[in-house]
Amino acid sequence: MLENIKILYHQGKQYIPDVSTAKVPGIFRGRPIISNAKIDEQALVDLCPTGAIQKNPLSIDLGKCTFCGECAFASPDKIKFTSDFKISANEREQLIIKEGDDKHIQLNPELIRKEISKYFSGSLKLRQVSAGGDNSCELELNACGNVNFDMGRFGIEFVASPRHADGIVITGPISENMAEPLQICYDATPKPKILILAGTDAISGGIFSDSPAINRSFLSKYKIDLYVPGNPIHPLTFINGILDLIRKRK
Amino acid sequence: MTKYISIKNNQTIPLQDIPVLKYEDFLEHNTSLLKEEHNHCMSYFGFPQGGKLKLICCMANDKEHTINISSSVINADSTLPSFTQHHLSFHIFEREIHENYGVKYSDHQWLKPVRFSFNRADKNSQIKNYPFYQIESEELHEVGVGPIHAGVIEPGHFRFICNGEQILHLEIQLGFQHRGIEKLFLEKKKLLQRTTLAENIAGDTVAGHTTAFVNLWENLCGFKADDDLQFSRTLALELERIAIHTGDLSAICTDIAYQLGSSVFGRLRTPVINYFQVWCGNRLAKGLIRAGKNNFPFTKELGEQLIHLFNEYEPDFKEMYDEFKTLPSVLARLEKTGVVTREQASSIGTVGMSAKMSGIVRDIRTTHPHDLYSQLHHEPIIKNHSDVYSRTQIRKKEILQSIDYLKTLLKNIPNENKNRQELKSPSPNSFAVSLTEGWRGEICHCAITDEKGELLHYKVKDPSMHNWLAVALAVRNNEISDFPICNKSFDLSYCGHDL
Numbered sequence: 001m002l003e004n005i006k007i008l009y010h011q012g013k014q015y016i017p018d019v020s021t022a023k024v025p026g027i028f029r030g031r032p033i034i035s036n037a038k039i040d041e042q043a044l045v046d047l048c049p050t051g052a053i054q055k056n057p058l059s060i061d062l063g064k065c066t067f068c069g070e071c072a073f074a075s076p077d078k079i080k081f082t083s084d085f086k087i088s089a090n091e092r093e094q095l096i097i098k099e100g101d102d103k104h105i106q107l108n109p110e111l112i113r114k115e116i117s118k119y120f121s122g123s124l125k126l127r128q129v130s131a132g133g134d135n136s137c138e139l140e141l142n143a144c145g146n147v148n149f150d151m152g153r154f155g156i157e158f159v160a161s162p163r164h165a166d167g168i169v170i171t172g173p174i175s176e177n178m179a180e181p182l183q184i185c186y187d188a189t190p191k192p193k194i195l196i197l198a199g200t201d202a203i204s205g206g207i208f209s210d211s212p213a214i215n216r217s218f219l220s221k222y223k224i225d226l227y228v229p230g231n232p233i234h235p236l237t238f239i240n241g242i243l244d245l246i247r248k249r250k
Numbered sequence: 251m252t253k254y255i256s257i258k259n260n261q262t263i264p265l266q267d268i269p270v271l272k273y274e275d276f277l278e279h280n281t282s283l284l285k286e287e288h289n290h291c292m293s294y295f296g297f298p299q300g301g302k303l304k305l306i307c308c309m310a311n312d313k314e315h316t317i318n319i320s321s322s323v324i325n326a327d328s329t330l331p332s333f334t335q336h337h338l339s340f341h342i343f344e345r346e347i348h349e350n351y352g353v354k355y356s357d358h359q360w361l362k363p364v365r366f367s368f369n370r371a372d373k374n375s376q377i378k379n380y381p382f383y384q385i386e387s388e389e390l391h392e393v394g395v396g397p398i399h400a401g402v403i404e405p406g407h408f409r410f411i412c413n414g415e416q417i418l419h420l421e422i423q424l425g426f427q428h429r430g431i432e433k434l435f436l437e438k439k440k441l442l443q444r445t446t447l448a449e450n451i452a453g454d455t456v457a458g459h460t461t462a463f464v465n466l467w468e469n470l471c472g473f474k475a476d477d478d479l480q481f482s483r484t485l486a487l488e489l490e491r492i493a494i495h496t497g498d499l500s501a502i503c504t505d506i507a508y509q510l511g512s513s514v515f516g517r518l519r520t521p522v523i524n525y526f527q528v529w530c531g532n533r534l535a536k537g538l539i540r541a542g543k544n545n546f547p548f549t550k551e552l553g554e555q556l557i558h559l560f561n562e563y564e565p566d567f568k569e570m571y572d573e574f575k576t577l578p579s580v581l582a583r584l585e586k587t588g589v590v591t592r593e594q595a596s597s598i599g600t601v602g603m604s605a606k607m608s609g610i611v612r613d614i615r616t617t618h619p620h621d622l623y624s625q626l627h628h629e630p631i632i633k634n635h636s637d638v639y640s641r642t643q644i645r646k647k648e649i650l651q652s653i654d655y656l657k658t659l660l661k662n663i664p665n666e667n668k669n670r671q672e673l674k675s676p677s678p679n680s681f682a683v684s685l686t687e688g689w690r691g692e693i694c695h696c697a698i699t700d701e702k703g704e705l706l707h708y709k710v711k712d713p714s715m716h717n718w719l720a721v722a723l724a725v726r727n728n729e730i731s732d733f734p735i736c737n738k739s740f741d742l743s744y745c746g747h748d749l
Contacts, residue, residue: 003573007570007573011517011566026528027527047442049442081531130403130404130405131426132745133404133745136454136536138453139497141402142402146513148520175427175429176368178427181398181426207434207447211368212433213429213433231536232533
C-alpha cells in the first residue's frame with residue numbers, strides 16, 4: 001500500500017490541463033498551409049500516394065491525406081504543415097484546404113443536429129468499430145482515455161456494447177468482411193445516435209480506396225456527424241472535435 | 251541434383267536459380283528439414299505462373315544464418331499430400347494456398363479458410379458460414395465473442411467450447427480485416443504508395459513492416475543502405491519495441507484490474523511515442539522510413555533528447571515493475587495461466603515472444619541480422635514457463651535491453667550521407683526476401699519480379715500468422731475469465747494476419 005502511494009507521488013500530475021490550448025511536441029503535421037508560390041503543380045499531384053492533392057487551385061484533401069509530408073519536402077515553399085491539430089470537421093468539404101487558406105477549421109453549427117447538444121453535451125458513450133483499421137487509430141483512441149489525455153473527465157467514454165452507446169466511431173476503410181458486422185452494430189445502437197469517422201482510412205479509404213476488398217456502401221446511407229482526419233488521428237484532434245460537436249449550439 | 255538454394259537475409263537472386271523439384275521431393279526435402287529445431291518455415295506460398303501454380307518454400311536455418319529456398323510447379327486443381335501431415339507448422343500456409351488457389355490436400359487435418367480474401371478460389375466460402383469445430387454434448391456450451399470486441403481493438407471472432415467455466419477448445423476465426431494488401435502492392439506502381447501500404451500492414455508495427463519492405467526494395471534495386479539509414483531503422487525498430495511493450499504491460503494490468511500499473515505503464519508509453527513525433531512528426535513513426543532516403547536525419551540533439559527520455563523513463567519504469575511483480579494478486583493471475591508447452595510451441599512453429607517464452611531461441615536479430623544488428627551481438631531473452639508471466643517478463647527485459655542497445659548506438663551517430671546513390675529500378679526476373687524482428691517477432695516479405703522488373707508477386711508474413719494457434723492452445727483448460735489476459739499477453743495482429 002505504502003509503495004503504491006509512493007509511486008503515485010512520484011508520478012505527480014500527468015494530465016494535460018487544457019486540451020484545447022495544449023501544444024504538441026515536435027514537428028507534428030497538422031493543418032497544412034498552401035502558399036501562392038508558383039511551382040510545378042502536376043509534379044505534386046503525381047507525387048501524392050492517395051490522390052489528396054488537386055490542382056487549379058492547388059488543394060489538399062485532409063480526408064485523403066496520409067500526412068506523410070512528402071509534398072512539403074518536395075516543395076517547401078508551397079506547402080507547409082502546421083502543428084494545428086484541431087482539424088476535425090462536420091462537413092466533408094471543410095477538409096479540403098486550398099491555396100491561400102489559413103484559418104482554423106471549425107464545425108458548421110448549422111449541421112449539428114439539435115439532439116446532439118441536448119442529450120450528449122454532458123455525457124457521451126461511444127462504441128468503436130474497427131473495420132479494416134490497422135490498429136494505429138485504435139491505439140490512439142485508447143490513448144484518448146489514458147491519464148495524459150483523460151477524455152473521461154468530459155464524460156466521453158468508450159463502452160463495450162452498442163446497446164450502451166450514443167454513437168459509433170468507425171476506423172479503417174471498411175473491409176467487405178466487416179460490412180455486415182458494422183451494420184448490425186449500428187442497428188443495435190439506440191436512437192438518437194451519432195456517427196464519427198476517425199482517420200484517413202475511414203474518411204476516404206486512404207491508400208485502400210480502390211481496393212476490391214473493401215465495401216463502403218454503409219457510409220452512403222447515413223449522415224456523418226464528425227470527420228476526424230489523421231493517419232493515425234491524434235488524440236487531441238479527436239477530443240477537441242468531439243467537444244466542439246457536443247458543446248456547440250445553434 | 252541440388253534441392254535448394256541457400257541465401258542470406260536481404261539477398262536478391264534470379265528466380266530461375268531456385269531449384270524446381272518434383273512435388274514429392276519438395277515435400278520430403280522441406281518436411282525433413284524440420285527434424286532439427288534450428289530450422290523453421292518462414293514463408294511458404296504459391297503464385298500463378300503460365301497457367302500453373304509455382305510453390306515456393308523458404309526455410310530459415312538459424313544455425314547457419316541462411317535461408318533455404320526450393321520450389322515446385324503444380325496444377326492448381328490437383329490433390330496433393332500435405333506438408334502439414336508431417337509437421338503442423340505448415341498448416342496455415344497450406345490453408346492459405348488452398349484458399350487462394352483451390353489446391354486440395356488429401357491429408358490436411360484442418361483445411362479451413364484463413365481470411366476469406368476477396369480473390370479466393372471458392373466464392374461460396376463466406377465469412378458468415380465459417381465451419382466451426384463442434385462437440386455434441388448436453389454438458390458443454392459454446393460462447394461466441396466478436397467479431398467486434400468489448401474494447402477498442404480490431405475484430406476477430408472467438409468461439410469457445412466450455413465445460414462450465416473451463417475452456418475445452420477455442421477456435422479463432424479471422425479475415426474481418428482483409429484489405430487486399432498483397433494485390434495492392436502489385437497494382438499501386440509508385441514507390442511512395444507501396445511504402446504507404448507497408449506502413450499500413452499493421453499500424454502498431456510500422457517500423458517492423460516498413461523496414462522489411464525498404465530493405466527488400468533497396469536490395470532488389472541494388473542499393474546499399476548507408477550507415478545513417480541503417481542507424482535510423484535500427485533505432486526505430488527498438489523504440490517501437492519499447493513503446494508497444496510498455497503499452498502491453500499497461501494492458502495486462504488493465505485486464506487484471508490493477509489500476510495503478512495500467513495508468514503508470516500507460517503514461518510511460520506516451521513520451522516514447524511522442525519522441526517519434528519529435529523525430530518524424532508522427533507518434534507511430536509513419537513517414538519515417540523510406541527506401542533510398544531519409545526525410546528525418548537523426549541529429550546529435552535528437553540523441554541527447556533520447557538519452558534524457560531514458561533517464562526519466564527508467565527509474566519510473568523499474569519502480570512500477572518492481573512493485574507490480576511483488577503483488578500476490580498480480581502473480582496469482584499471471585503465473586501458470588495460458589501455458590503453451592515447448593512441444594506445442596515448437597510443433598506449430600511459433601516465432602517471436604511466443605517462441606522465446608518456451609525456451610525456443612528464435613530471434614532474427616541474432617540469427618539473420620540486418621541493419622546494425624550484427625554490431626549489437628543480440629542475446630535473445632528466453633523464458634521457459636510459457637505462461638502469461640513469462641510473456642510479461644520477456645517484455646520487461648526486452649524493454650531494458652532495447653534501452654541499452656539504443657544507448658550504445660547513440661554513442662556513434664553516423665552523419666547524414668548528403669551524396670546518396672540513386673535508387674535504380676528493380677532487377678528483372680528476380681526473387682528477393684527480407685526478414686526483420688518486429689516487436690511481435692519475425693516479419694518476412696518476399697517479392698518476385700517479371701522480365702521488366704515489375705512486381706509479379708508480393709508476399710507478406712506477419713509473425714501473427716504462426717502465432718494465432720498458440721493463443722487457441724494457451725487457453726485450453728483455463729477459465730474463460732482468463733481469456734482476455736491470455737489474449738493480451740500474446741497481443742497478436744488481426745490486420746497483419748488478414749492483410
